[in-house]
Amino acid sequence: MATLSERILGAPAGDYIDRRVDRAFVHDGTGVLTLETWKALGGSDLACPECLSVFFDHIAPANNSTTADLQDELREFAAESGLHFSDIGGGICHQLMGEGGVLPGEIIVGADSHTCTLGAFGAFATGVGATDMAAIWASGSTWFRVPETIGIRLSGRLCGYAEAKDLALTCVALLGMDGAAYQAIEFIGDGAFHLTMDSRLTISNLAVETGAKTGLFYADPVTCQYLESFGHLVSPQKPSECCYRKEYSVNVGEIVPVIAVPPRVDSVRPVSDLAGLPLDQVFVGTCTNGRYEDLSRLARIIRGKKVAIRTIVAPASRNVLENAAKTGILQDIIAAGCTVLPPGCGPCLGAHMGVIGEEEVCLSTSNRNFRNRMGVGGEIYLCSVSTAAASALAGEIREAGGEA
Amino acid sequence: MRIEGQAVCLPADIDTDLIIAGRYLRTKDRSIWAARVFEDLDPGLAGRLKGSVIVAGKNFGCGSSREQAAVALKEAGVAGIIAPSFARIFFRNAINVGLPLAEADLPCIEGERVIIDLSAGRVCSESTERSTAPLSTRMLEIISAGGLVEFWRKRS
Numbered sequence: 001m002a003t004l005s006e007r008i009l010g011a012p013a014g015d016y017i018d019r020r021v022d023r024a025f026v027h028d029g030t031g032v033l034t035l036e037t038w039k040a041l042g043g044s045d046l047a048c049p050e051c052l053s054v055f056f057d058h059i060a061p062a063n064n065s066t067t068a069d070l071q072d073e074l075r076e077f078a079a080e081s082g083l084h085f086s087d088i089g090g091g092i093c094h095q096l097m098g099e100g101g102v103l104p105g106e107i108i109v110g111a112d113s114h115t116c117t118l119g120a121f122g123a124f125a126t127g128v129g130a131t132d133m134a135a136i137w138a139s140g141s142t143w144f145r146v147p148e149t150i151g152i153r154l155s156g157r158l159c160g161y162a163e164a165k166d167l168a169l170t171c172v173a174l175l176g177m178d179g180a181a182y183q184a185i186e187f188i189g190d191g192a193f194h195l196t197m198d199s200r201l202t203i204s205n206l207a208v209e210t211g212a213k214t215g216l217f218y219a220d221p222v223t224c225q226y227l228e229s230f231g232h233l234v235s236p237q238k239p240s241e242c243c244y245r246k247e248y249s250v251n252v253g254e255i256v257p258v259i260a261v262p263p264r265v266d267s268v269r270p271v272s273d274l275a276g277l278p279l280d281q282v283f284v285g286t287c288t289n290g291r292y293e294d295l296s297r298l299a300r301i302i303r304g305k306k307v308a309i310r311t312i313v314a315p316a317s318r319n320v321l322e323n324a325a326k327t328g329i330l331q332d333i334i335a336a337g338c339t340v341l342p343p344g345c346g347p348c349l350g351a352h353m354g355v356i357g358e359e360e361v362c363l364s365t366s367n368r369n370f371r372n373r374m375g376v377g378g379e380i381y382l383c384s385v386s387t388a389a390a391s392a393l394a395g396e397i398r399e400a401g402g403e404a
Numbered sequence: 405m406r407i408e409g410q411a412v413c414l415p416a417d418i419d420t421d422l423i424i425a426g427r428y429l430r431t432k433d434r435s436i437w438a439a440r441v442f443e444d445l446d447p448g449l450a451g452r453l454k455g456s457v458i459v460a461g462k463n464f465g466c467g468s469s470r471e472q473a474a475v476a477l478k479e480a481g482v483a484g485i486i487a488p489s490f491a492r493i494f495f496r497n498a499i500n501v502g503l504p505l506a507e508a509d510l511p512c513i514e515g516e517r518v519i520i521d522l523s524a525g526r527v528c529s530e531s532t533e534r535s536t537a538p539l540s541t542r543m544l545e546i547i548s549a550g551g552l553v554e555f556w557r558k559r560s
Contacts, residue, residue, distance in 0.1 A: 030471070033472065129494075349468070351426045368421070
C-alpha cells in the first residue's frame with residue numbers, strides 16, 4: 001500500500017528521484033527569470049515544447065512599458081518555440097490548467113507556489129522556482145524528494161454559509177503555517193467526495209499555506225464528470241487511505257465562516273469575532289476563489305443591492321467570465337456597483353490593480369495576508385466569498401446571512 | 405565547504421514577500437533586488453547583509469515561489485542561511501542560485517561569528533554547535549559551483 005503521491009511518483013516517501021514531468025508552466029511573473037536562466041543554461045532545444053505553457057495573469061494587461069517589454073520578450077519566445085501560450089485576458093494559470101489541462105495521476109510542475117491547486121484532480125502538482133523550471137524546459141524532468149503524507153479525513157457536508165474556503169482556512173489553522181512542510185496532504189473521507197470540483201480546487205490551493213508540497217484529492221465520479229466536460233474520459237482512483245505520517249479528522253458540518261487575521265494565514269478566527277471591523281476595499285477573485293461557483297455565490301448575496309465600499313471582482317478565467325455573462329450573474333455583480341477586472345490575479349500580490357494604501361484594510365478571498373503584500377502599510381483579512389459579499393454590502397466585516 | 409559570517413537574527417515564518425516585495429519583481433536588474441531586500445521588514449537591513457549569515461526561525465522563505473528572493477539575498481552579500489526548516493520552494497531556489505543553507509536550530513546572537521560547515525554537516529556560533537540535516541552530494545556540488553547554471557556549464 002502506498003499514498004497517492006507515492007503511487008504517482010512510483011517510489012516510497014523519503015526517496016530522491018528524477019521524474020519526467022507531464023506538464024509544466026510559468027506565468028508572466030516567473031517566466032521572465034525562467035527564460036533568462038534557460039538561456040544561461042545553454043538555451044538550445046526544449047525537451048518537450050508541447051508539455052510547456054506560458055500564462056499571462058499576474059500583471060495582465062501590462063501596467064507600464066518596462067513590464068510590457070519584459071512580457072513581449074516572453075510572448076515572442078512562446079510563439080517561436082511552440083509553447084502553449086495564453087495571453088492577457090485568458091485567466092489565471094492554475095484555473096486554466098484546471099480547465100481540462102490536468103489529468104489524474106499526472107506530474108504537474110508550475111513556477112508558482114499555488115500549483116498545489118491542481119492536486120484536486122488527483123495529480124501530483126507542485127511549485128518550483130525559475131531555475132528548476134529552466135532545467136525542466138531543457139531536460140523535461142526534475143528531481144523530487146517523495147513526500148510523507150498527512151491525511152485529513154473529512155466527514156459530513158458544509159452547511160449554512162460555510163464554504164470550502166472556510167474549511168480550507170480551518171485546516172491551515174489546524175496544521176499551522178509549516179505544519180505540512182516537506183509533506184503532501186491527502187483529503188479523504190466521505191466529506192471529500194461531497195465537495196464540488198471548484199470547492200476542491202479552493203481547498204488544494206491553500207495546502208501550500210501549511211508548507212505542503214501538494215494537496216491531493218482522489219479522482220472520483222465528480223472529477224471524472226468534470227473532466228468529461230472538457231473531453232477527457234478518465235477513471236476514478238481507488239483511495240488507499242494509508243501510510244499517513246499523521247491523520248486529522250475534520251467534521252465538515254461543524255465548519256463556521258472564518259477569517260484569517262493579518263499577517264498570518266493560520267491566524268484564523270470566526271467571522272463573528274471580527275464583525276463590525278471597518279473596511280476600505282473588498283476583493284473577490286484569485287486562484288483561490290475566482291471560479292464560477294464563487295462568482296455565483298457573490299451574485300446571490302449582492303443581487304439587487306449596492307456595495308457600500310469599493311469592491312473588486314476578478315474572474316479566474318475567460319471561461320468563468322463568459323459563463324457569468326451567459327447566466328446573468330455578471331450583470332448582477334456590475335449592477336451592485338462592483339468593479340470587474342479582466343481575468344487575472346494582479347491585486348492579490350499588490351502588483352497590479354487593487355493596490356491598497358497606507359492603513360487601508362482589504363477583505364479578500366485570496367490566499368495570503370502577509371505584511372504589505374497588497375500595498376505598503378495596508379492590511380489584508382482573508383475570507384470566503386459569502387463573507388466578502390455580505391461585508392461589501394455593509395462596508396465592514398459581517399457574517400453572511402444577516403443582510404437586509 | 406565552509407562558510408563564515410556575522411549573524412543576522414530573524415524570526416520564524418519569514419515569507420518571500422518580506423524578502424523581496426511584489427512591486428520589485430518586474431525587472432531583470434539584480435542590483436534592485438539586492439537594494440530592496442527586506443525593505444518592508446527593516447529598510448536598513450539590506451546594507452548590513454554583506455558577509456552575514458542569516459540565523460532565522462523555522463519555515464524561512466515561505467509563501468511565493470519567487471526566485472528573486474533567493475537571488476536578492478545572494479546579491480546583497482548573504483553568505484548563508486541557518487534555520488530549523490525552510491519552505492521547500494525557497495530551499496530548492498537557494499541551492500539553485502548557489503546560496504548555502506543549513507537546517508539547524510542555532511540560538512542567535514546578533515553580530516556573533518557563525519560558521520556553516522556543509523561538508524561536515526554542522527553549524528556553530530561562539531557558544532553553540534549543532535549538527536545539520538545532510539544535503540545530497542548533488543546539492544553540495546551545485547552550491548559549490550555557485551548555482552545550477554554554473555554546475556551545468558562545468559559538466560558540459
